[in-house]
Amino acid sequence: MFGRTKLHPFIRANPPHADCAPATKDLLGRYEGQLPAALLELWRKHGLGLYGRRQICLIDPQAWQSTLDRWIVSPPSATVRVPIALTPFGTLLFYRKLTASDEDVAALNPVTRSISILSWDLADLFNKILSDPSQADEFIQPAMLETAQQQAGTLALGEAYHVDPMLLSMQMLKITRTNALALHQKLRAQVDHEQAPPAPPPDSIRAALPTNYRESFKDMERKDGQPSGLYLSTYIDWRRLVGLDADGNYRLLFWKNDHKTGEASGIRHYSGRYRVLDTEEGDCLLRLDLVFTGKSLGSDADDDGLYLMRSGGQPLLLQAARLEDMATAIGGRATMGSSEHYFQPVRLDDPFPVENSDGMDAPPFEDLPAALQALVHREPLRATIIEVGADNDPEDSTVMVWVDLGKNDGLRMNMPLMSPKDSPRALYGWVWQMDPERCGVGIKVRRDAAGAIVNGPEPGDVLVSRAD
Known part of the structure; x- marks a missing residue:
């Protein structure tokens, strides 16, 4: 078989693409003695680049x-370790010369962060594992590759x-093409980020703000008798700052601070006019003229209506769209509920305030x-269980x-219900199914070793919205 390269079976199964470029003499000389002669011959005759329908890429080790x-x-x-090839999904293949006669080729998957030995012989890797469909299709799955080509080209x-x-975690498959080297660097940076210690908390609200927005909020200070000023809402990692001036202009900023670096990200900014409305009930309602963009989230609309209230000499802004949630929290546990609602x-x-995601004490x-008063149940609701669902899953x-x-x-949906304080029962759950006359409630249960419910709910059990 005069003239054929040692890796001819690989070339036959994976023909080089037209844009493969033969390696330069400098590159060949640099890796002579470090890489097998068969691979250098492949570089010299057919070049670096993409091979075959599986789109296996021979790479310049220096770049990787x-x-x-x-x-x-x-x-x-x-x-x-010398990087030599890349699969279409970004798995990096690298070569090691272990001894004068021993070698191996391993695969580094940047997504799963795993390394596996593919072969103890480079020629076998190319001529068998990457060429024999029964092995290659297991390593580079054809169905996934076909889907990727259909979605991304x-x-x-x-x-x-x-x-x-x-x-993918939501059972939705979206595949894109991206720069392979940048993808590796991004995924490796995520590892560094995860291993880094937490950043110290910001020492002020100004320090927590994205740098480019600090100046735009500096002149929005509170004035007595006016809704003007700065108002902050925090919920886990998310922050929202609304600034109102006395002339009817507002700024609304969404962002979060990375808990490892402190850097601001996820920034969304709105600005425009707001109106102060007096409702028939005697409340003060602020209407923000929000103009949504491609970066907007659906929940951003919850801030277009804010009730202004005062308690203890301090103003609060409450999301008009979330009054029912606040009423449920006030009636059930005397808090304002989720801190994202005010x-x-x-x-x-x-x-910078201490996080209190479960909500401040209710005024x-x-x-x-x-x-909001009209929605609060000052006296706890009292319900009786009339039906218990089938227990089909131990x-x-x-x-x-x-x-x-x-x-x-x-x-209301997600309203907590529990056994009364003086009851021998200890049931607890939440409204999960709404109905005009008979709502469904999910009750937490404890099971024994056989999976049977212990002291579970029964018809006639009483549940209340607040166990006074």
């Missing part, structure tokens, strides 16, 4: 060496397919806007029941 060294940190005396040199992990007054140099009932931690109250009686 620093990235591989970031993934695998080794002492100077360790065996040198054929790869260009230096690209890899990337599966969106967030959508804004508290601040100044830029104030210390006195008399201070609440009339629209691993389920809840069981559905139905009660004799419904939406018409004041029950």
